[in-house]
Amino acid sequence: MSDSAAAAAAAGADDDDPVVAEYDVYITPDMEQQQLYVLQYLNRPPDLPFTKATDSQPTELRIKKQSGFIEVDVPIDIHQHYNRTAGVQWGEAMRKTKGFGQKAFGIASGFERTMPRSTNRPGANDGAPPAPIAPEDDDNMEEYVTNFDDANEKGHVLNTQTFGGQIMQDDGKGPSYMLGTFRDEQLHLTRLDGVVQLRTQFHHLDAAAQLEAVHRRREKEAQEGAKPAEPKAFLPTVKKTGGDTAAELTQSFMKSTNLETWNKLQYSDENSDVAFDTYNERLFLPDIAAAPKLHSSQTNSSFLDAISAPSSGKGGKKKTTSRRGADDLIDISDDSEEEEDAVEKQPVTL
Incomplete structure (x- = not known):
C-alpha cells in the first residue's frame, strides 16, 4: 500500500460516520380536501409495478371511508398461462352473485351474503320491495370457452385480480409516517393519512361458494316445496345499545x-x-421563502429528562437530571470491577 493510500485509510478510520450531504427540510401543510395514502402490494415484485408500461394499470379503485377498506382491480393476461374453463366458471359466479345484489365479498362485506328469494313463495313480497332473483342456470359454459374472446367482452370471464386491505390510520399512539420528496438540496415532508397493505383477494372463490349455497337452497325448495310466509307472534323487547364487549363491537x-x-x-x-x-402541487411547499421556522419547545436539560431512563426517588417521583450547560461533559465511570474486588476481599465467617 502506498503512503497516500495508507493516509487515506487512516483518515477514513478516524471518521466512521462522515457527513455525505446536507438538506434543508420543509413540511408541507395539511389539506383537508385531499387524503394521502401509501398502497403497499405485498405479493408484487418491486420491479413489476402496476402501471400502463407493464400492461397492468388498475382498472378500478374503490374505498369504504368509514370502515377503511380499499380494493384495487388489476387486469389479468387471459391469453397466456390461463385456464379458460376455470376463468369462465369463476367469471359466471361473480356475474351471477352480483346480479342478485352482492356488492362486496369477505370482510369488506362484513362476511354477509345476499341470498335471492324464490318467486314461487306465497306472500314473500307482500308489502316489501321485491328481492333479487337468482338467474337461471345456463348450459353455455362450453360455448363461452369456445368463443372465449367474445365471452370476455360480454363479462362472462374473470379477467381481473383484486387486491384489498384496510387503512392503518394514525391513532396518535404509534409513529406518524411522512412521505419525503427531494428537489435539489431540499427535502419536503408530507404527512401520510394512512398506510394500506394490499393482499390478493379471492372473491371469485367466495362467489362460487355462495352460488353453490343458492343452488342447494333451490334444490331443497324443489323437493320440499317453498314454505309460505306465515304470520308469527313476537314479543317486543328493549335491546341495550352501545355494547362495549369485544364481540358486540365486532x-x-x-x-x-x-x-x-x-x-x-x-x-x-x-x-x-x-x-x-398532482405530485408537484401536493408534495412540495410552494412558497419556501415564507415558510415559518421550527423552534423547539424543550431546553437541553428537559430533553435529557425526556429521553433518560426513569428512576424512582423519594415518594416514587422521577429524579430529574441536574441542570448542565449544552457544552458540559458528563464523566461516566464504571466502578463495577472495584466493587467486585472489594467483595472478594471481605472475610466470610461461618
Missing part, C-alpha cells in the same frame, strides 16, 4: 361495514400528466 363493525357503500375513485397512471401535476 358485530357492530361488521354490520356497519356491510351497509356502507363503495366510493369509486379515478385512477391515474404514474406517468400521466395528472400524476405529475
Whole structure:
C-alpha cells in the first residue's frame, strides 16, 4: 500500500460516520380536501409495478371511508398461462352473485351474503320491495370457452385480480409516517393519512361458494316445496345499545361495514400528466421563502429528562437530571470491577 493510500485509510478510520450531504427540510401543510395514502402490494415484485408500461394499470379503485377498506382491480393476461374453463366458471359466479345484489365479498362485506328469494313463495313480497332473483342456470359454459374472446367482452370471464386491505390510520399512539420528496438540496415532508397493505383477494372463490349455497337452497325448495310466509307472534323487547364487549363491537363493525357503500375513485397512471401535476402541487411547499421556522419547545436539560431512563426517588417521583450547560461533559465511570474486588476481599465467617 502506498503512503497516500495508507493516509487515506487512516483518515477514513478516524471518521466512521462522515457527513455525505446536507438538506434543508420543509413540511408541507395539511389539506383537508385531499387524503394521502401509501398502497403497499405485498405479493408484487418491486420491479413489476402496476402501471400502463407493464400492461397492468388498475382498472378500478374503490374505498369504504368509514370502515377503511380499499380494493384495487388489476387486469389479468387471459391469453397466456390461463385456464379458460376455470376463468369462465369463476367469471359466471361473480356475474351471477352480483346480479342478485352482492356488492362486496369477505370482510369488506362484513362476511354477509345476499341470498335471492324464490318467486314461487306465497306472500314473500307482500308489502316489501321485491328481492333479487337468482338467474337461471345456463348450459353455455362450453360455448363461452369456445368463443372465449367474445365471452370476455360480454363479462362472462374473470379477467381481473383484486387486491384489498384496510387503512392503518394514525391513532396518535404509534409513529406518524411522512412521505419525503427531494428537489435539489431540499427535502419536503408530507404527512401520510394512512398506510394500506394490499393482499390478493379471492372473491371469485367466495362467489362460487355462495352460488353453490343458492343452488342447494333451490334444490331443497324443489323437493320440499317453498314454505309460505306465515304470520308469527313476537314479543317486543328493549335491546341495550352501545355494547362495549369485544364481540358486540365486532358485530357492530361488521354490520356497519356491510351497509356502507363503495366510493369509486379515478385512477391515474404514474406517468400521466395528472400524476405529475398532482405530485408537484401536493408534495412540495410552494412558497419556501415564507415558510415559518421550527423552534423547539424543550431546553437541553428537559430533553435529557425526556429521553433518560426513569428512576424512582423519594415518594416514587422521577429524579430529574441536574441542570448542565449544552457544552458540559458528563464523566461516566464504571466502578463495577472495584466493587467486585472489594467483595472478594471481605472475610466470610461461618
